[in-house]
Amino acid sequence: MELDDYHIIILRNLLSRRRVGKSHCHREQAIGRLIHENGKRANRSLDELIKQGFILSHPTKYGDQVSLNPKRLKQIKEITK
16 A cells, blocks of 8 residues: 555654654644644544554553554654655
């Protein structure tokens, strides 16, 4: 599957916030400004990145949290250049 602009923006957002492995944030923070442009597409893109293994999901009692997969960090950095 090809990564489009939404996928890359989400990966860059998490990378710039240094959300890797156990350091996680809310789904809305990972999506950032994309939620105002097209929320459904942004959420779908985030779910696709989770299915592909680029992003890890951390379910908590206060909502779903996400972070970058540390095993795929090198590949993520190449994609976001």
